[in-house]
Structure formats: C-alpha cells, structure tokens
Amino acid sequence: MPLKLYNTLTRHKESFEPLxxxxxxxxxxxxxxxxxxxLGHARSYIVWDTVRRYLQWRxxxxxxxxxxxxxxxxILNRARQEGSTMQEVAERYTQSYFEDMARLNILxxxxxxxxxHTLDGIxxxxxxxxxxGYAYPAEGDVYYTVRNFPExxxxxxxxxxxxxAGASGRVEADxxxxxxxxxxxxxxxxxxxxxxPAWESPWGEGRPGWHxxxxxxxxxxxxxxxxxxxxxxxxxxxxADLVFPxxxxxxxxxxxxTGKPLAQYWLHNGMVNxxxxxxxxxxxxxxxIRQLLDAPDAPDPMALRLFVLQAQYRKPIDFTEExxxxxxxxxxxxxxxxxxxxxxxKQLGWTDTDDSSFGNPEYMRIPSESEAIQRFQESxxxxxNTPGAIAILxxxxxxxxxEGNLLIHQGEAxxxxxxxxxxxxxxxxxxxxxxxxxxxxAELQQADSPTDAEIEDMIQQRQEARKAxxxxxxxxxxxxxxxxxxxxxxxxxxxxxxxxx
RNA sequence: GGCGGCAUGGCCAAGUGGUAAGGCAGGGGACUGCAAAUCCCUUACCCCCAGUUCGAAUCUGGGUGCCGCCUCCA
Numbered sequence: 001m002p003l004k005l006y007n008t009l010t011r012h013k014e015s016f017e018p019l020x021x022x023x024x025x026x027x028x029x030x031x032x033x034x035x036x037x038x039l040g041h042a043r044s045y046i047v048w049d050t051v052r053r054y055l056q057w058r059x060x061x062x063x064x065x066x067x068x069x070x071x072x073x074x075i076l077n078r079a080r081q082e083g084s085t086m087q088e089v090a091e092r093y094t095q096s097y098f099e100d101m102a103r104l105n106i107l108x109x110x111x112x113x114x115x116x117h118t119l120d121g122i123x124x125x126x127x128x129x130x131x132x133g134y135a136y137p138a139e140g141d142v143y144y145t146v147r148n149f150p151e152x153x154x155x156x157x158x159x160x161x162x163x164x165a166g167a168s169g170r171v172e173a174d175x176x177x178x179x180x181x182x183x184x185x186x187x188x189x190x191x192x193x194x195x196x197p198a199w200e201s202p203w204g205e206g207r208p209g210w211h212x213x214x215x216x217x218x219x220x221x222x223x224x225x226x227x228x229x230x231x232x233x234x235x236x237x238x239x240a241d242l243v244f245p246x247x248x249x250x251x252x253x254x255x256x257x258t259g260k261p262l263a264q265y266w267l268h269n270g271m272v273n274x275x276x277x278x279x280x281x282x283x284x285x286x287x288x289i290r291q292l293l294d295a296p297d298a299p300d301p302m303a304l305r306l307f308v309l310q311a312q313y314r315k316p317i318d319f320t321e322e323x324x325x326x327x328x329x330x331x332x333x334x335x336x337x338x339x340x341x342x343x344x345x346k347q348l349g350w351t352d353t354d355d356s357s358f359g360n361p362e363y364m365r366i367p368s369e370s371e372a373i374q375r376f377q378e379s380x381x382x383x384x385n386t387p388g389a390i391a392i393l394x395x396x397x398x399x400x401x402x403e404g405n406l407l408i409h410q411g412e413a414x415x416x417x418x419x420x421x422x423x424x425x426x427x428x429x430x431x432x433x434x435x436x437x438x439x440x441x442a443e444l445q446q447a448d449s450p451t452d453a454e455i456e457d458m459i460q461q462r463q464e465a466r467k468a469x470x471x472x473x474x475x476x477x478x479x480x481x482x483x484x485x486x487x488x489x490x491x492x493x494x495x496x497x498x499x500x501x
Numbered sequence: 502g503g504c505g506g507c508a509u510g511g512c513c514a515a516g517u518g519g520u521a522a523g524g525c526a527g528g529g530g531a532c533u534g535c536a537a538a539u540c541c542c543u544u545a546c547c548c549c550c551a552g553u554u555c556g557a558a559u560c561u562g563g564g565u566g567c568c569g570c571c572u573c574c575a
Contacts (some may be wrong), residue, residue, distance in 0.1 A: 031575075158503070
C-alpha cells in the first residue's frame, strides 16, 4: 500500500514517489520573526513535524529544511516601536521560536536558512529572472512580470482576470502600484528608505521581497553533493493561507528560471479558528503558545499536540476552552498508557525495567505485522489521517489501562505479561511517530509520604473504626491518606488494598 | 464578484457504495456503610430536496448554512 498525500497542485490524493528512491527533500515555510508564535503556528509546525516523523518511520531518509524570515517590514516596525534593531528583534523571536517548538516536541530541522544569510542567492536569482525577461527594475525596486509566466495561478486555481476585481481599490492605495507595470506584479527587491537596513545590489541599496527568499533557499539548501543548485524538491509545505500569493509566487520565480517544477507535492495545513474565525494577528484573536502553556491550569504541551492531531491536518480546527479541556483529559488517558511499563513492568516480571534503555522506542522490537501497526500505517498512509491513527493509540492505551487496574485491584492481569509488553511497546513506538511522548516523572516521593508500615497501620485503625461503625473516623483516615497520595480500595470481604496515586 | 473547502450523536472527529471507528462528556447497573476506584451495559438512520443503484452518510444535480483565499498571514 502506497503512501498517499493530497497535493494542492492537482487537488487530488496522489501516491507518493520521491525523486530519488528512499530520500525525501522537504521544505517548510517558517515564521517571520517579529512576535511570539501563536496557536496557528503551533498547529502548522506540529503537523509538519508529524509528517516528517512519519516519513522517517516509513523508512525514508528525510532532509527537512525550514526558513526564518528575518528581513521584513513587520520586524522593522517592531524594532522602531521599541527603539531596537531589526536584527535584535529577529534574534529574540528566533530564540523564542526554538523554545516554544521544543516544548511541543517538534524536532529541529536539518537546516534553518535565514533571509539575512541568503542575500547572495537571492540576488543571483533576481539577476537570472531579469536576464530571462521575468523581472524589471523600477526606481530601485525590482518586480516580477507575472504576465510572462503563463502558469501563474495554477497552484491556487485562479486566473489573473478573476483576481482583478477584488484587488482593485486596494492596489491603487498601494504606493508600489505606481512603479508596477501590472497590478499583479510583485516585488523581488525593494529599495531602502533612509535609515532602513539595506544590502548592496546591482539595483541599489535595498532588501529582498518576501517571496524570493524561499525560492533561493530551496535551491541552496538542497544542493546536490557536487554543489549544483537544486531545481526540484519532493514536498513543499506550509499554511493554507500561503497558497496565494506566497507559494504561487515562489513557483513563478523558481520555475521561470529552472524550467522545472519547484516541488512535486504541495501540502497545506488548515487554519486554527477562534469562534469560527481564523486566528490571526490582524484580527487580534490569537493566543500565543506560551500564553496557553504558561497559564495557571495550563495543559501539558502534549495535550496541545494531541488537540492538533485529533483533526485531519487539512481541516480547520476551532480553539475553545472546551476543546482544550477535552484534550487534557484525553492526554491523561494516553499518558497513563505510555507510562504503563514504568508503573507495572516490575509487577509483571519484566526484568529490564532498570535498564537505561527501558522505555526507549529505539530499543523496542515490536512485531511490525501486528494488527495495530498495520491499521496505524493504513490510516497514516491516507494523507496522514492522524485522527484514525490516534484511535488505535487509544485502543492500546485503554487495554493497558484495564490491565493496570486489574493489577491494582486484583493483583493480576488478564493477559500474559509478554502480550501486554508488546501492547505497551507498540503504543510507545506509535505515539512517538506522532511526537507524543510521556516521560516518567522522577519519583517525586514527597517528603511527608508515609512509609508502607505507616499506611498499613492506618488502614488497620480505619478497619477497626469501620467495624465499630464509626464511619466519620474511617472516612477521616481515608481522606488523610488520600491527601498524601495514597488511594484506598475497599474490596469485597473486608479487605482494603492501597496504592500510591 | 472570482476561486476553493466544509456540513456525521451533547462537544470533537474518522469513515467516501453494503446498513456508522475513536476521544471527551453523560446515563443505567454491579460492588460499597457511603464514596472513590473497578467491572458490565448504554446513547446517531450522517444539513435539506431530487436522482442513480438491489442497496448511499458515502455517487450525481439542486438548495441552505458556515469557513478560507483573492491584502500581511502558519
């Protein structure tokens, strides 16, 4: 069964065939570093991180590259506001990006090209476009001649004529409009105004337009071993709001020069909505990742990850209190399953629970033909159907939950230890493919935690109170132990068992 | 106005021709002094209308509603 993915370019699910067998070249459009990332960013990068992990799990050697846009009007404005520099602002939010993503268990890319480090490549590309007749200078700016690229609009499924109506009105207010030969043309290079950061170029001091950096970065980041610039990569991803004009323009820039497709597959993630509306900076309805995760009663970052992956990546998701609350509870269930081995492994007679490799998926050998894994792969192969994949995780987690409960309450499981072990390891391995991981908390033995003997003693006292039908006293003892993390379970026959919560 | 997408139980969400996965939240029962925990059971004809078919949530046409893009945007 092949992996299928929905290609925005064709608007169909297609079988995935990398250019080079076994290898995947994947580029993700990153952030403009002028503010903290919000939940929209979180979704996008969780989704693409998951896609990357899955491709790797499928055996592909993936090169994953994601850029930082560190030259931009918005960064500049921010710097002006706070009397800082573009570089300083960009650096700060680049760092905050890494911090936020690490919390969400998003793996680092293989390379993080930045606009400020790509100036040579950008200028070379603009020069080539100029030579081939796709670009023209105008008063220090350089624009792309959209009319000369017949394929323009193919990715976003629109024609130039159709866009005119909506674009008028706005375009006329745009000061750049005077310099453009056509309203659809877009800037490749912008002349610097006095006091703005600027780079030398054949067209005068200035800075690159937004779209050109990605075209230049893809060429350089995926060079062949002999140093030849890359023409085509396998997968290009980003938010659905980048389809037009950003990705459309990237295609126009790159393909006009190379004559080859920029990417074989274009994948786009759906938006995060708030009250049915897109979460965005301009609407002001955004919540930053750190706001959510640092709030009192904040969800575990994995709960946020779960919230995102519980919807298929192309569909919009609504960010609500209720949804997060639900995700928190869901994560509890999954987390208990992931920690099962740490909690019950010894009791089941597993001999390796103290090994340093215990719980590490890399050391787990699970039967790849198992039903759970087959179904997991089937779901994920269908355009990364993470909700379907997560359902399998829950089935495993619930089965383990049941066994754990039986172990606590009856002292033995209903299945043999080896089968349970396989279930647990399967769960841990598959969850890791989705980036969902639970780490055993380092035995936070509270200082006031009573010893086993003390607990037994108190249970004995409570037993006597119960015999005397002094239930107020027996309940008091039970509550006292509960406050110390000891849960009592009264069994039929007057036996009381206990465990630490 | 143009282009595209979505509409499944209280909430979220899979399923794309054979009579509805999963999560969250509920309900009932067993057990219990009570509770907790545990165990068992349980909740949908898939927006509307018409059509194709032996059979449609699933295909076709029409309608309604919501959303995204067309301006910076993940």
